[in-house]
Amino acid sequence: MTDQELQRLVEDISTRFFEMPFRHQARFNKRLRTTGGRYLLRTxxxxxxxxxxxxxGEEELVAIVKHELCHYHLHLAKRGYRHADRDFRELLQKVGGSRYCQQVGEGRKQLPYRYELVCQACGTSYKRKRKMNPARYRCSKCSGKLKLREYAAQGV
Structure with a gap:
């Protein structure tokens, strides 16, 4: 689907479900990672x-467009356009838009633990993703000194 086809789809959904025209630009943005779409307040x-x-598929796309059009029409009407506003939730339910979009791709990659603080007295282990200075901390169980151990670099 091209940007022109998306523009026509958004205009069609706006007139069909909201009974108001969409007079601005709709386009694809490949840089969006964690969201299905966004409404730009200034433009x-x-x-x-x-x-x-x-x-x-297109069914999910239509639900996302309805969601963004709720922001659009409510903002232009100077009504509650934010997710927490009652106006937004009611209009979204009325038109059948999605409150949340499905996850895309692999999602956020969880970094593995790269460091481990080990108590020298009792052997308690504390796994950490960030490097810490062990001299500034003590074991929570026995107040023993901690020693930093670094794991080999894994394919991060």
């Missing part, structure tokens, strides 16, 4: 993550 444009269309 009133809508940007959509193209990976949602590729991975979940």
């Amino acid at each position: 009133h444009d809508i940007e959509i993550n193209p990976r949602h269309l590729e991975e979940h």
Whole structure:
């Protein structure tokens, strides 16, 4: 789907479900990672993550467009356009938009533990993702000194 086809789809959904025209730009933005789309307050444009269309199909895309159009129309009407506002939740339910979009790709990669603080007295282990100065801390169980152990670099 091209940006022009997306623009026509957004205009069609706006007139069909909201009975108001969409007079700004709708486009795909490949840089969006964690969201399905976004409404830009200053320009009133809508940007959509193209990976949602590729991975979940047009039905998911329509639900995301409805969500962003709720922000759009409520903001222009000077009503509650934020997620927590009652106006937004009611309009979203009325038009059948999605409150949350599905996850795309692998999601956020969880870094493995790279460091371990080991108590020299009782052997208690504390796994950490960030490097710490063991001289500044003590064991929570026996107040013993801690020693830093670094794991070999894994394919991060």
